[in-house]
Structures are given as C-alpha cells and as structure tokens.
Amino acid sequence: xxxxxxxxxxxxxxxxxxxxxxxxxxxxxxxxxxxxxxxxxxxxxxxxxxxxxxxxxxxxxxxxxxxxxxxxxxxxxxxxxxxxxxxxxxxxxxxxxxxxxxxxxxxxxxxxxxxxxxxxxxxxxxxxxxxxxxxxxxxxxxxxxxxxxxxxxxxxxxxxxxxxxxxxxxxxxxxxxxxxxxxxxxxxxxxxxxxxxxxxxxxxxxxxxxxxxxxxxxxxxxxxxxxxxxxxxxxxxxxxxxxxxxxxxxxxxxxxxxxxxxxxxxxxxxxxxxxxxxxxxxxxxxxxxxxxxxxxxxxxxxxxxxxx
Amino acid sequence: xxxxxxxxxxxxxxxxxxxxxxxxxxxxxxxxxxxxxxxxxxxxxxxxxxxxxxxxxxxxxxxxxxxxxxxxxxxxxxxxxxxxxxxxxxxxxxxxxxxxxxxxxxxxxxxxxxxxxxxxxxxxxxxxxxxxxxxxxxxxxxxxxxxxxxxxxxxxxxxxxxxxxxxxxxxxxxxxxx
Numbered sequence: 001x002x003x004x005x006x007x008x009x010x011x012x013x014x015x016x017x018x019x020x021x022x023x024x025x026x027x028x029x030x031x032x033x034x035x036x037x038x039x040x041x042x043x044x045x046x047x048x049x050x051x052x053x054x055x056x057x058x059x060x061x062x063x064x065x066x067x068x069x070x071x072x073x074x075x076x077x078x079x080x081x082x083x084x085x086x087x088x089x090x091x092x093x094x095x096x097x098x099x100x101x102x103x104x105x106x107x108x109x110x111x112x113x114x115x116x117x118x119x120x121x122x123x124x125x126x127x128x129x130x131x132x133x134x135x136x137x138x139x140x141x142x143x144x145x146x147x148x149x150x151x152x153x154x155x156x157x158x159x160x161x162x163x164x165x166x167x168x169x170x171x172x173x174x175x176x177x178x179x180x181x182x183x184x185x186x187x188x189x190x191x192x193x194x195x196x197x198x199x200x201x202x203x204x205x206x207x208x209x210x211x212x213x214x215x216x217x218x219x220x221x222x223x224x225x226x227x228x229x230x231x232x233x234x235x236x237x238x239x240x241x242x243x244x245x246x247x248x249x250x251x252x253x254x255x256x257x258x259x260x261x262x263x264x265x266x267x268x269x270x271x272x273x274x275x276x277x278x279x280x281x282x283x284x285x286x287x288x289x290x291x292x293x294x295x296x297x298x299x300x301x302x303x304x305x306x307x308x
Numbered sequence: 309x310x311x312x313x314x315x316x317x318x319x320x321x322x323x324x325x326x327x328x329x330x331x332x333x334x335x336x337x338x339x340x341x342x343x344x345x346x347x348x349x350x351x352x353x354x355x356x357x358x359x360x361x362x363x364x365x366x367x368x369x370x371x372x373x374x375x376x377x378x379x380x381x382x383x384x385x386x387x388x389x390x391x392x393x394x395x396x397x398x399x400x401x402x403x404x405x406x407x408x409x410x411x412x413x414x415x416x417x418x419x420x421x422x423x424x425x426x427x428x429x430x431x432x433x434x435x436x437x438x439x440x441x442x443x444x445x446x447x448x449x450x451x452x453x454x455x456x457x458x459x460x461x462x463x464x465x466x467x468x469x470x471x472x473x474x475x476x477x478x479x480x481x482x483x484x485x486x
Binding site: 019020022023026027029030031032033034036037038043046047050051053054057058060061062064065131132133134135136137138139140142144170171178185205206207208269270 | 338341342343344345346347348349353356358376377378381384385386388389390391392393394395396397399400403404406407410411442443446448449451452454455
C-alpha cells in the first residue's frame with residue numbers, strides 16, 4: 001500500500017521561484033546571518049524583534065509544567081511538607097546565626113576599609129527569577145528565565161541559587177533573559193581558593209563534562225575538596241560567592257599545567273528558583289591599554305576571561 | 309495489515325482527501341514550536357525530538373504549496389531566538405531540510421509509513437549533521453553521540469504524526485466505508 005499523493009496544480013501555473021532558487025537565497029542569507037552573529041554580534045536588534053513574536057509561545061510552553069507542579073503541590077502529603085518545613089527551618093536557623101555574625105563583620109569591615117581609605121564595596125539587591133526552559137542546543141549550556149529588562153535584569157549580571165553561583169546573564173529581552181551556565185564551553189570565571197587565596201580561572205567544558213581550572217602549575221597548592229569562591233577581579237561577579245569544589249587533581253610534572261576538574265556547588269543543572277544579582281559598577285576606570293603587537297594579541301586571545 | 313484500526317489507519321491511496329487547510333498548517337507549526345520550548349531536563353531533554361523540524365518536514369511533503377523553504381527558514385529564525393543559538397543556525401538547517409523534502413517528496417510518499425520513517429530518520433540526521441558542521445566550523449567541540457538521538461526519536465514519531473496530521477483531511481465517513 002502506498003500513501004496518498006496529495007493533489008497539486010500542474011507545474012505550468014507560475015508558483016514563484018523554484019525551490020532550488022529559494023534554497024540558494026535563504027541559504028546565503030542564513031550563512032550571512034551566522035557570520036554576522038558569530039563574528040560581530042551585529043544582530044541583537046533583529047533578535048530582540050523576533051523575541052517579541054516568540055514571547056507568547058515561550059510563556060505558554062511554561063504553563064503545562066507550572067500546572068503539573070501546582071497539581072503536584074496539591075497532592076503532596078502533609079508529612080512530606082512537614083519534613084521539608086523542618087529541614088528549611090533548620091537551615092534558616094543555621095544561616096541566620098551566620099548572617100548575624102556577618103552583619104557585625106560587615107560593619108567592622110566597613111570601618112576598617114574607611115580607615116584604610118579603600119573604596120566601599122557596593123551591596124546590591126537582586127531579582128528573583130524562575131527557569132522557563134533549558135535551551136535544546138547541544139553545543140551550549142543555557143537557561144531561559146522568566147524576567148527580562150523590564151524587571152531590571154541586565155546582561156553580565158551574576159546568577160546564583162541558594163548554594164552558589166549558577167552562571168551569568170548573557171542576553172536580555174524585554175520579558176525574558178538568557179543565562180549561560182558555569183558548565184558552558186565559553187564560560188570562564190575568575191576564582192580563588194577559599195583556603196589559601198590562590199587565584200585561578202575556572203572554565204566550563206560543555207555538557208556532561210566537569211569544568212576545569214586552567215593554567216595552574218603542577219606544583220600549585222590545590223587539594224581535592226577545596227572550595228572555590230569568586231575572586232571579584234573581573235568586576236562581573238561579586239567577591240566571595242561559592243562556585244565549585246575541586247573534584248580531582250592530576251599532577252603530571254611533564255606537563256606544563258595540572259589537570260584539575262571541579263564540581264559546581266550551585267544547582268547548575270537542577271535549580272529552578274534563581275537570583276540575578278544587581279551589578280555594581282563601582283570600579284575605577286580601566287587603565288588605558290598599551291598598544292598591542294600582533295604576537296601579544298594572538299597569545300592573549302585564548303586566555304582572556306569573559307568579562308561584562 | 310491485520311491490526312488496522314479503522315479510523316486511525318493511514319489513508320489509502322484510493323481515498324479522496326479533502327484539501328489541506330492553511331489555518332491547520334499554521335496551528336500545527338505553532339504547536340510544534342510550543343513543543344520545542346517545553347521545559348524538560350535530563351533524559352527527556354536529550355531524547356526530545358525536534359517537533360518543529362518534523363512538522364515542517366511533514367507539510368513540505370504533504371502541502372508544498374503552503375510550506376516550503378521560506379516558511380521553514382522563518383520558523384528556524386524563531387527557534388534560533390528561542391534557544392539563544394547562533395542567528396541563522398536553525399534557519400539554515402530547516403531551509404535545507406525543506407528543500408530536501410521537496411526534492412524527495414514523491415519518493416518518500418511511495419512507501420508505507422514505517423519505511424517512510426527510515427527515510428525521515430536520514431533527512432533529520434542530515435539536518436542535525438548540518439548544524440553540527442556549522443557549530444564545529446565555528447569552534448565548538450564535538451558533542452557526544454547522543455546528539456543523534458533526537459533525529460531517531462523524531463523518525464519513530466513520524467508514523468504517529470503522519471496519521472494525526474492527516475485526520476482533518478479524511479472524509480467524514482471514511483471509517484464506515486473502510
């Protein structure tokens with residue numbers, strides 16, 4: 001049995017350019033778009049315009065999940081809720097004690113900084129967001145969250161959950177924004193070891209692979225289990241937020257660098273409620289760049305940390 | 309076909325179908341876009357077929373007057389924004405898919421649904437390979453083999469989708485006459 005061949009008008013009726021001509025036209029336009037987007041980021045305005053058309057579908061697609069969650073909540077047993085409530089109370093008590101201590105320390109810190117004449121670090125608020133969906137592209141690790149420019153989200157802001165850094169806002173639309181996760185291949189974050197303050201650069205390596213610390217000498221003082229916190233050197237991430245724990249250290253003195261993999265402490269692949277931290281641009285202006293030679297440009301390109 | 313369910317069996321070659329309604333095409337494309345933006349995670353995300361590519365493929369084969377390279381390209385742009393991917397990545401892949409569908413549509417339609425699914429798998433995998441080429445050319449690392457799971461899942465879905473999308477075209481009394 002064969003399927004039904006659909007009826008169509010005979011070819012001698014004029015039906016516009018042939019499919020091959022259309023393919024060549026649209027193919028060339030696509031390649032031009034790809035090139036412009038990848039190399040020059042010229043197309044943000046076009047993207048913003050298309051995003052407005054797409055927005056209702058994005059919102060609608062989040063509804064079934066939200067509905068399921070509501071139904072699930074409705075049928076959640078009282079016992080489970082009590083257990084969760086207890087756990088949250090304990091956690092609140094634990095963090096509350098720390099927070100009280102932190103307030104005192106912050107005041108003391110401020111006084112000391114004032115004494116030393118150091119610029120006071122700005123403490124910003126944040127915007128609570130919820131994950132709408134995860135991007136389906138296999139080559140990047142991105143989330144779409146439910147607040148955008150109208151809620152005050154700006155590109156470059158750090159995104160955290162209750163346990164630590166999750167990623168960074170890389171693009172904002174009027175009502176949604178894109179968050180690039182720590183595990184994305186193009187995501188780099190300057191960190192330091194909490195134990196001894198050693199600075200390092202942590203780079204994502206793509207889906208399903210552990211991020212790694214780059215350019216650490218084989219003799220660097222790094223141990224498995226060390227906590228990495230943001231160093232704040234990039235001016236994008238506030239200082240001192242938990243990022244990851246060292247998962248493995250391979251020292252091969254024959255190699256130039258140690259191979260160190262880490263495991264993010266934040267729920268990079270599971271958290272649904274996130275906080276976008278406000279950016280504080282309380283930094284002195286960047287000193288003028290020295291004139292770069294071609295050789296310096298080449299060697300510097302791969303290492304440049306992704307900044308705001 | 310021993311296990312044929314009367315009203316849900318694929319249309320017979322002798323059956324006279326009603327014409328495709330443009331609003332239905334638009335509706336199914338919107339629904340497919342919706343399916344692509346559903347929040348999934350873990351295995352479901354890795355195996356999720358590209359509903360939009362599949363629906364475009366179906367309409368390019370069944371209704372080339374309404375859906376062709378241009379429509380596919382436009383839907384690809386929407387998908388590029390939805391996923392935050394490089395602008396033009398899905399657009400290029402879908403446009404090539406639509407062209408391939410128009411080129412092969414007579415051949416694909418000569419086969420029963422299960423054999424069509426095999427050819428659809430090849431088309432979708434080619435579409436995925438094109439995206440892979442674009443991204444690896446742009447400096448992305450090679451993804452793992454699970455990258456080719458969605459095209460296979462899509463092909464498995466093809467027979468179901470074909471029957472469902474053809475339902476509004478079936479004559480009202482087709483179940484009684486079969």
